[in-house]
Amino acid sequence: MRIATWNVNSLRSRIDRVEAFLERHDVDVLALQETKARVDQLPLMGLQARGYEVAAAGTSQWNGVAIISRVGLDEVEVGFPGMPGWGDPVEPEARAIGAVCGGVRVWSLYVPNGRKVDDPHYVYKLDWLARLREAAGAWADTPTALVGDWNIAPRDEDVFDMKQFATSTHVTPRERAAFQAFLDAGWVDVVRPHAPGPDVYTYWDYYRQRYERNRGLRIDFVVGSPSFAERVSGAFIDREERAGKGASDHAPVVVDVD
């Protein structure tokens, strides 16, 4: 079974690329972030014609998550138990969706960006991650993958230039500790062993031709429970998908599970 995650930055504007990606890599389950579409706006026809089911949550403009699967889409949950909101009643629904696909529980996650270190959204991000880790304790003994845009670059090697991030979010000790807490609890970054680098970036800002100059970040991850991780036979980052006109600013990450 092949599982992928992709911050697509608008599903409607990139549906042709999504369908081509699914076919090109023979993907069974695709977790999407930043879909920027209400459920009633989803472009479903081409996906359904290819045999996929879709579960989604989100608004027309911000955030939004979805799971596309052709190996079953069961026990769909919008939001995880204890997930904090941000005042807007829609917000909790736009950052996490889970489902059982082919016997594996997949969570498509869009971790809060944090904006600035002195912004309330930064505290919200840390709180959100702490609550996710608490909830993840209940899933750790089953084959589970926490996939998506974590908005954290856990190591210096995941950043094109640490000096440029001296005062930025995504690399602060508290964010990195929040990510490390999952690893300490037995969760596994299942992609890194199969992507030896140095090209491990998954995101390149649209500004300043960052992709063309390969000045990116690694912030998209597949984090597996132990029983998921031991079944992973391969993984790669589809950096070519970031190339050319009409690309998302993130590349898809693909994992094979036996």
Place this chain on the structure above:
DNA sequence: ATGGTAGAGTGTCTA
């Protein structure tokens, strides 16, 4: 400090 690009949708907001 600011700006640069892209996507939502026409006002800016978010990343």
